[in-house]
Amino acid sequence: MNNSHIARVFQDIADLLELKGETPFKIRAYQKAIRSIEQLPVGLDQLRQEGKLRDVPGVGEAIEKKIVELLTTGRLKYYEELRSEFPPGVISLLQVPGIGPKTAMRLSTELGIRSLEELEGAIIDGRVEGLYRLGEKTAENILHHLRSMRTKEQRIPIGTALPLAEEIMASLRQTSPIRNLTPAGSLRRFRETIGDIDLMGTADDGEAVIESFTRLPLVKEVLARGGTKASVVTHRGLQADLRVVEHDDFGSLLQYFTGSKQHNIALRERGQRQGLKLSEYGITTLDDGRLERFSTEEGFYGRLGLEFIPPELREGQHEIERAEEHSIPRLLEPADVKGDLHLHSDWSDGRDSIEAMAVAARGLGYEYIAVTDHSRGLGIAHGLNEERLRAQTSEIRKLNENLHGIRVLSGTEVDIRADGSLDLPDEILANLDVVIAAVHSALSQDEDRMTRRLLGAMENPHVDIIAHPTGRLLGQREPVALGMEAIFRAAARTGTALEINCMPDRLDLRDIHIFRARELGVRLALGTDAHGTEHLSNVRFAVGMARRGWGEARHFLNTMPVEELLAWLRGRGEAKA
Numbered sequence: 125m126n127n128s129h130i131a132r133v134f135q136d137i138a139d140l141l142e143l144k145g146e147t148p149f150k151i152r153a154y155q156k157a158i159r160s161i162e163q164l165p166v167g168l169d170q171l172r173q174e175g176k177l178r179d180v181p182g183v184g185e186a187i188e189k190k191i192v193e194l195l196t197t198g199r200l201k202y203y204e205e206l207r208s209e210f211p212p213g214v215i216s217l218l219q220v221p222g223i224g225p226k227t228a229m230r231l232s233t234e235l236g237i238r239s240l241e242e243l244e245g246a247i248i249d250g251r252v253e254g255l256y257r258l259g260e261k262t263a264e265n266i267l268h269h270l271r272s273m274r275t276k277e278q279r280i281p282i283g284t285a286l287p288l289a290e291e292i293m294a295s296l297r298q299t300s301p302i303r304n305l306t307p308a309g310s311l312r313r314f315r316e317t318i319g320d321i322d323l324m325g326t327a328d329d330g331e332a333v334i335e336s337f338t339r340l341p342l343v344k345e346v347l348a349r350g351g352t353k354a355s356v357v358t359h360r361g362l363q364a365d366l367r368v369v370e371h372d373d374f375g376s377l378l379q380y381f382t383g384s385k386q387h388n389i390a391l392r393e394r395g396q397r398q399g400l401k402l403s404e405y406g407i408t409t410l411d412d413g414r415l416e417r418f419s420t421e422e423g424f425y426g427r428l429g430l431e432f433i434p435p436e437l438r439e440g441q442h443e444i445e446r447a448e449e450h451s452i453p454r455l456l457e458p459a460d461v462k463g464d465l466h467l468h469s470d471w472s473d474g475r476d477s478i479e480a481m482a483v484a485a486r487g488l489g490y491e492y493i494a495v496t497d498h499s500r501g502l503g504i505a506h507g508l509n510e511e512r513l514r515a516q517t518s519e520i521r522k523l524n525e526n527l528h529g530i531r532v533l534s535g536t537e538v539d540i541r542a543d544g545s546l547d548l549p550d551e552i553l554a555n556l557d558v559v560i561a562a563v564h565s566a567l568s569q570d571e572d573r574m575t576r577r578l579l580g581a582m583e584n585p586h587v588d589i590i591a592h593p594t595g596r597l598l599g600q601r602e603p604v605a606l607g608m609e610a611i612f613r614a615a616a617r618t619g620t621a622l623e624i625n626c627m628p629d630r631l632d633l634r635d636i637h638i639f640r641a642r643e644l645g646v647r648l649a650l651g652t653d654a655h656g657t658e659h660l661s662n663v664r665f666a667v668g669m670a671r672r673g674w675g676e677a678r679h680f681l682n683t684m685p686v687e688e689l690l691a692w693l694r695g696r697g698e699a700k701a
Contacts, residue, residue, distance in 0.1 A: 125194045127168055131161045133194065133203055134187075139218050140206050143225040152389065156182035159386045159440045165640035166609050169195050181441065213238030221269040222262075230255060244270055268348060280362065281598045283628015283665060285311055285318035292340065292364060293323065300336035302327050304374050308381040312435045314668035316631050317598060320363035324378050330368040337366045373405060375418035379425075380404035386440025387433075394428060394444065436671040456670045460677040461663055462685060463492035466537065466560055466591060466623065466651025471516050472497035473505035475656040478516075478532060479523060484657035486530040492686040494558040495520060496535040496651075501547035502564055508536070510552050517555065531686050533557035537591060542566035544580040546587075553586035558693065560623070560651070562591035563604065571605035578611055582620040588693055589649050589681075590615070592625040592632040600629065608637060612644050619696040621647040621681055626666035627659075638673025649681045 138154040160181045161168065168191055171177050177188045194200050207215075210232075216239060217228040231237045234255060235246055244267065246252045253263035289307050296302055302325040306312070309322035327333045330352045338346045338354050347355040353367045369377050380388065381404065392402050401408040406417040407427055418424040422432045430447040434455055437443040446452050467481055468474035474481070478495055485493045497516065498507035508516060517534045524532055535558035539547040542565060546553070553559050561581040563574070581587050593611065594603035615622050622641055625632045630653070633641065641648060650666045652659050670680070677683040684692065 125198055127161050127164055130168060130191060130194050131158045133200060134158045134161070134190075136215055137203055137206060139215050140210060143210060143214065143218065143228065145225070152393070153182065153184075153187070155386060155389065156440070157187050163439065163441060163636050163639075165612075165636045170609065211238070213242075216240055217243065220266060222266050227258070240270060271347075279317040279319050281628050282311065282314065282316055282318055282631075282668070283662070284360075285321060285362065288358065288360060288362060289321045289323065289364075291342065292321070292358075295340050295342070296333070296337060299340070300327070300333040301329055302333045302368065303371065306378065308378055309383060312382050313384065313438060314436050314672055316634060316669070320365060322381055323364065323366045324374070324381060325366070325368050326371040326374045327368050333368045334366065372417045372419050375420040375422070375424045376406045377404050379421045382435050382438060384439050387438040387443070390440055390444050391428065398428065400428070434671060436668065437674065439672075453674060453676050456667055456675045456677050456680060456683075458664055458667050460680075460683045461490070461650060461667070463490045463494070463682055463689070464652050464654065464660060464663065465494045465558060465589065465649050465682055466496050466625070467493060467654040467660070468497050468537075469495055471495075471512070472507055473655060478520065479527070480657055481654070481660075482523070482527055482530050482532050484660055488660060490530060492531040492533055492689070494533040494535040496537040496558065496560050499536055499538045499547040501539040501541065507539070507547075510548065513548070513552060533690075535559060537562055538587075539564055540577050540581050542569070542577075544577045546581065546584060550584070550586055553584075556586075557690065558588055559586050560589045560591045561587045563595055567595055567601075567604050569605070571607055574604050575607040575610055578606070579614050582614050582618045587620060588696070589621045589623050589651070591623045591651060592630050592653070593622055594632050594634075594637075596630065596632050598629050598631065603632075608640070612637075612641050612646055615641065615646045616644045619647065621649040623649045623651045624666040624669055626650060626652040626662040628662060628665050631665060631669050633669070633673075635669055635672035638670060638675055642673060642675060642679050647681060648675065648679050
């Protein structure tokens with residue numbers, strides 16, 4: 125029973141309690157605990173052993189007992205008894221938008237539907253529309269939502285979704301009178317993977333915008349279309365939804381559809397306590413039914429007595445409490461980044477010369493870059509041995525004499541071997557400005573051995589940064605088995621920075637790890653891992669992850685001016701030695 129298994133059990137319990145008609149307070153208690161568990165950077169079993177389960181937001185005495193029972197027995201008697209009260213398959217029906225508790229029960233008991241496949245079959249053969257008070261229109265809507273779910277389940281990395289969204293928006297701005305066009309949903313919150321693309325905008329002629337949207341060349345299929353909204357499937361198989369409203373309603377709409385679900389639930393509960401009702405249309409005063417419309421999100425949050433909450437933080441954790449205190453931090457922004465600390469050149473597996481990379485980085489306004497080509501052990505990447513690394517360092521010195529407006533730092537991405545040793549000797553590493561260490565082989569080692577490999581590298585006085593610590597590739601390779609808490613504490617103790625790798629298929633560290641590392645005082649570094657000049661702009665993906673982890677400029681090496689950074693690198697190396 126790991127964290128995700130326990131969160132899934134609690135989600136089922138919340139759904140079943142809703143089916144029973146239990147009080148919203150009881151249901152919300154489970155939902156808050158679910159979100160906290162999903163965001164934990166450490167295992168619940170570790171917290172149980174340390175007696176810290178109650179420190180998790182939303183975990184009180186009752187939920188703590190259920191977690192302990194699940195961890196110790198792998199089962200939960202309460203859950204099993206609750207499930208026995210309902211027909212099989214009813215939980216899966218509740219996952220379909222448009223199917224509430226009563227409809228789910230009717231579909232299950234009257235038609236014997238136990239799965240989503242059976243539901244689709246019953247809609248197609250007409251049995252669903254034949255149910256009393258459902259009808260053809262409702263059945264069609266359920267089928268639309270059911271098929272949309274399949275598209276949304278094919279989640280893709282944000283690195284694929286964001287450029288596609290930007291392509292759609294650029295085309296739509298050229299072909300229609302839309303204004304205030306922006307992404308919403310998980311894309312705007314910068315989740316690492318995206319189910320679909322939600323776009324919001326305003327226009328004086330909404331129908332003209334919708335017409336243009338459905339006729340864009342990249343649209344493969346139109347799923348639904350109305351006067352102010354439409355859903356399409358793009359040529360890449362990703363669903364895109366567009367909603368258009370009047371200009372005065374944009375703030376309310378954007379807030380509502382940015383989410384997350386838990387964030388909006390917490391906002392609605394706050395509004396109810398203030399005698400207000402929140403919706404995509406604005407805020408209604410319950411006493412007199414007066415609707416207030418908001419053109420900006422700042423106005424919407426301000427009406428609730430809250431500081432503006434950046435989209436990346438809207439995950440239903442403690443952001444509302446912080447906004448009430450007006451203590452939301454100033455999160456990292458792209459303009460804060462002064463240099464790139466992880467990139468490759470044509471000396472190893474990069475496509476461009478060191479000079480070309482430096483000139484491109486200077487064009488982005490950077491003060492410095494660190495050239496960190498692979499070490500000799502990574503033969504497939506044409507890694508550098510001691511002799512070639514010395515020659516590269518000499519070339520970098522000469523290049524710095526002629527370059528203006530940017531400084532090139534000498535470095536390496538040294539491989540951490542399977543036995544924990546480094547791929548280059550200390551006397552070579554000592555002469556470099558920046559040393560990144562990373563694991564690229566023996567990725568199937570158990571947690572203890574893999575953790576010891578990274579801990580050993582962090583103890584080396586010359587290692588400054590651990591690159592892509594968990595080794596994950598989104599949708600392709602699971603993270604390595606690693607004791608993250610031990611890694612964080614060692615990084616804090618040794619002063620070793622941990623990287624947020626900017627490659628869209630990595631985004632490693634992930635948001636919850638960034639949050640925990642920051643809590644423990646670990647220094648963080650942004651590294652594009654660029655293998656060509658076009659990759660330098662990928663820094664925006666790591667900035668998004670950093671913001672999700674509540675990262676501020678002061679937490680990152682890359683926000684230091686070059687001389688301050690070099691002083692820090694020298695100082696921590698001397699402290700380790």
